[in-house]
Amino acid sequence: MNSIAKIRCIHRNSRTVAIAKAVAAGFAALSMSAAAFAAGDVKVNIVAAENFYGDIARQIGGEHVDVTSILSNPDQDPHLFEASPKTARALQHAAIVVYNGAAYDPWMEKLLAASKGGQRTTIVAAELVDKKSGDNPHLWYAPQTMPAVARKIEAALVTADPTHEADYDRHLSAVIDALKPIDQKVAQLRERYRGTPVTATEPVFGYLSDAIGLDMRNMRFQLAAMNDTEPSASDIAAFERDLRERKVRVLIYNSQATEALTKRMLELAKRSGVPTVSVTETQPAGKTFQQWMLAQLGALEAALGAKHP
Numbered sequence: 001m002n003s004i005a006k007i008r009c010i011h012r013n014s015r016t017v018a019i020a021k022a023v024a025a026g027f028a029a030l031s032m033s034a035a036a037f038a039a040g041d042v043k044v045n046i047v048a049a050e051n052f053y054g055d056i057a058r059q060i061g062g063e064h065v066d067v068t069s070i071l072s073n074p075d076q077d078p079h080l081f082e083a084s085p086k087t088a089r090a091l092q093h094a095a096i097v098v099y100n101g102a103a104y105d106p107w108m109e110k111l112l113a114a115s116k117g118g119q120r121t122t123i124v125a126a127e128l129v130d131k132k133s134g135d136n137p138h139l140w141y142a143p144q145t146m147p148a149v150a151r152k153i154e155a156a157l158v159t160a161d162p163t164h165e166a167d168y169d170r171h172l173s174a175v176i177d178a179l180k181p182i183d184q185k186v187a188q189l190r191e192r193y194r195g196t197p198v199t200a201t202e203p204v205f206g207y208l209s210d211a212i213g214l215d216m217r218n219m220r221f222q223l224a225a226m227n228d229t230e231p232s233a234s235d236i237a238a239f240e241r242d243l244r245e246r247k248v249r250v251l252i253y254n255s256q257a258t259e260a261l262t263k264r265m266l267e268l269a270k271r272s273g274v275p276t277v278s279v280t281e282t283q284p285a286g287k288t289f290q291q292w293m294l295a296q297l298g299a300l301e302a303a304l305g306a307k308h309p
Contacts, residue, residue: 049099101126
């Protein structure tokens with residue numbers, strides 16, 4: 001099995017079965033009529049496994065939706081999340097469910113698979129961009145992912161609530177327009193920094209790094225760190241050498257993962273004068289998805305442009 005597929009989510013079979021029963025009971029009670037939507041008495045309930053998908057859903061749905069995002073704490077390691085009865089309750093009345101897939105959030109797949117009934121539309125980002133278990137699961141960093149997810153959410157909303165189709169169409173156009181500056185910034189960075197050697201503690205930023213054309217080093221170390229396994233001594237030595245000898249322009253690190261080895265590399269980068277850039281797997285509070293991505297790209301641009309001592 002490809003090492004990326006071994007995501008560090010924690011599961012207990014008996015707990016999952018109990019939670020799944022709660023989800024099934026909730027879905028069985030689901031009833032949302034077109035008349036209720038038309039009267040404005042009922043909003044479309046959307047549950048997103050991750051808050052960046054929830055944010056896009058909220059941007060498109062506006063006042064016509066209620067959105068619950070399960071993973072929303074930027075200080076929590078998403079790989080350590082464990083589904084709970086609270087998760088099941090959040091899913092009880094969902095008309096639309098959005099999650100990442102590609103083995104990033106298998107707890108969601110298990111809960112939904114255990115529920116055979118219910119009137120819901122399920123949107124899986126991985127399926128929209130042709131990714132699967134074994135691929136880098138940080139799909140929201142791929143430029144093509146959010147436009148595809150946004151269009152799918154809009155289509156699901158129109159089906160669930162055709163009365164407000166014009167609003168959903170208008171909001172979708174606004175979301176797509178707001179995503180364009182991300183592509184523009186990527187293009188600018190690619191023109192200036194394509195081929196520049198960089199490294200990272202995990203492949204969180206991988207898809208954007210590829211889009212920019214950066215020369216990403218130490219991939220075996222990154223995969224081991226993401227999968228919570230010990231990198232080999234030679235991989236650690238190679239990473240340290242890149243930092244100590246300043247063979248890389250930037251160290252990109254996942255600030256939600258605070259393992260000792262990550263801290264060690266950050267300290268070495270600081271001592272060696274290698275700029276560091278923090279990225280996260282969860283969207284920070286108070287920012288839209290677009291603002292979050294642009295802020296991280298801006299930080300990368302500043303780090304790439306910094307002069308080495």
